[in-house]
Amino acid sequence: MDRVLITGITGFVGSHLADLFVGQGVEVFGFRRYHLSPMRNVAHLEDRINWVDCDMIDPKAVAGAVKEIMPDTIFHMAAQSFVSPSWDHPHLYMDANYQMTVNLFEACLVNDINPRILIPGSGEEFGEINEDELPITEDTILRPVNPYAVTKIAQDLIGYVYHRSYGLNVVRTRAFNHEGPRRSNVFGIPWYAYQVAKIERGLQEPVLKVGHVDDRRNFTHITDMVAAYELAISLCAPGELYLIGSNEETDVHTFREAVEGIIARSTVDGIRYEIDQRYVRRTQVPLLICDPAKFVSLTGWKPTLGFERILDDTLGYWRDQLS
Structure with missing residues (x-):
C-alpha cells in the first residue's frame, strides 16, 4: 500500500x-x-x-x-x-x-x-x-x-x-x-457512557434512558x-x-451487561437505568453472533482487546469529551 x-x-x-x-x-x-x-x-x-x-x-x-x-x-x-x-x-x-x-x-x-x-x-x-x-x-x-x-x-x-x-x-x-472511542453517542454503549459521564459532572439525573437491552452480540x-x-x-x-467479529466466548454479551458494566465503573453511586420507548427500534435483532473461522484461518487475526477494555475506553473517551 x-x-x-x-x-x-x-x-x-x-x-x-x-x-x-x-x-x-x-x-x-x-x-x-x-x-x-x-x-x-x-x-x-x-x-x-x-x-x-x-x-x-x-x-x-x-x-x-x-x-x-x-x-x-x-x-x-x-x-x-x-x-x-x-x-x-x-x-x-x-x-x-x-x-x-x-x-x-x-x-x-x-x-x-x-x-x-x-x-x-x-x-x-x-x-x-x-x-x-x-x-x-x-x-x-x-x-x-x-x-x-x-x-x-x-x-x-x-x-x-x-x-x-x-x-x-x-x-x-x-x-x-x-466499539470504542469516537463512536457516536447515538449507539448503545457510547450512549450509556455519555450519560454516565454527564451524571458524573452533574449534568443529568442519575437515571440512564436506554432502549432494548437483551440483544446479544459479539463485541x-x-x-x-x-x-x-x-x-x-x-x-x-x-x-x-x-x-x-470476535469469536471469544468472553466477548459475547447483552447490552444489559454493557449498561450495567458502564454504571459499575462510575464514580457516582446509585445510578440506575430504565427502558425509554424513544430508544427502542421498530424491529429488534436479538441475536448477532458470528463465526469468523473463514477469515481467521486465512489471516491469523486474533482480537487482543476484550469487552471490559471496550467499556473502559468508551467511558474514558466520553469523560474526556465532557471535561
Missing part, C-alpha cells in the same frame, strides 16, 4: 484507519464534504492527511477526486450507519450506502484503475436469526428487518457484481459490533477491527465474503 484513500475518514472507523496508516508512514488521502465534514475525530491528524473535497453522491465529483488521487487501496467507510433513522429516510440511506458505492466503482472504471477496495458490510444484514442458526456464517440466510440492512445488502451485492462483471478487486466483509474493540481490515485488504480474495 502506497496511496490509501479512506472515504468516511472523519467518522468512527475511518479515523481509526487513518491513525493506523499514518502511523505506518503510508500516504493517506481522505474525502471530506467541503465545510460540512466534522473534523473532531481527525483533528490530531489533520495536517498529515491529504484532503480532497468531494461529495460522494455526485458521480462526476467522485471521478475527478479519484483521478486526482489515483489510489492503489481504498477503504470505503463513507456510509449512514445508525439504524433507527433508516425507517424515516430510506432513500437517504440508499443514496449513502448504495449509490455512493456505485459512484466509487464507476470512478475506478472511468479512470482505468483497479485498486483493492474494501467494502464494510454489517452483521445487521442477517436480521432475524434463530438460536439454532448460531453462530452465523457466510452461508447463513439473510432476513433483514430494517431499511439500513437492506441498503448494506445492496452495497455488498453490487460489490460482487462489479468484481464479476469488471474484475474490480472488491473485498467484501461483514463486520459485527465494533470487538475498534483497534482490533481496523487491524482486521488491514489484513482483509491485504490477504482476502476479491469477490469473496468474510465475516469479522
Whole structure:
C-alpha cells in the first residue's frame, strides 16, 4: 500500500484507519464534504492527511477526486450507519450506502484503475436469526428487518457484481459490533457512557434512558477491527465474503451487561437505568453472533482487546469529551 484513500475518514472507523496508516508512514488521502465534514475525530491528524473535497453522491465529483488521487487501496467507510433513522429516510440511506458505492466503482472504471477496495458490510444484514442458526456464517440466510440492512445488502451485492462483471478487486466483509472511542453517542454503549459521564459532572439525573437491552452480540474493540481490515485488504480474495467479529466466548454479551458494566465503573453511586420507548427500534435483532473461522484461518487475526477494555475506553473517551 502506497496511496490509501479512506472515504468516511472523519467518522468512527475511518479515523481509526487513518491513525493506523499514518502511523505506518503510508500516504493517506481522505474525502471530506467541503465545510460540512466534522473534523473532531481527525483533528490530531489533520495536517498529515491529504484532503480532497468531494461529495460522494455526485458521480462526476467522485471521478475527478479519484483521478486526482489515483489510489492503489481504498477503504470505503463513507456510509449512514445508525439504524433507527433508516425507517424515516430510506432513500437517504440508499443514496449513502448504495449509490455512493456505485459512484466509487464507476470512478475506478472511468479512470482505468483497479485498486483493492474494501467494502464494510454489517452483521445487521442477517436480521432475524434463530438460536439454532448460531453462530452465523457466510452461508447463513439473510432476513433483514430494517431499511439500513437492506441498503448494506445492496452495497455488498453490487460489490460482487462489479468484481464479476469488471474484475474490480472488491473485498467484501461483514463486520459485527465494533466499539470504542469516537463512536457516536447515538449507539448503545457510547450512549450509556455519555450519560454516565454527564451524571458524573452533574449534568443529568442519575437515571440512564436506554432502549432494548437483551440483544446479544459479539463485541470487538475498534483497534482490533481496523487491524482486521488491514489484513482483509491485504490477504482476502476479491469477490469473496468474510465475516469479522470476535469469536471469544468472553466477548459475547447483552447490552444489559454493557449498561450495567458502564454504571459499575462510575464514580457516582446509585445510578440506575430504565427502558425509554424513544430508544427502542421498530424491529429488534436479538441475536448477532458470528463465526469468523473463514477469515481467521486465512489471516491469523486474533482480537487482543476484550469487552471490559471496550467499556473502559468508551467511558474514558466520553469523560474526556465532557471535561
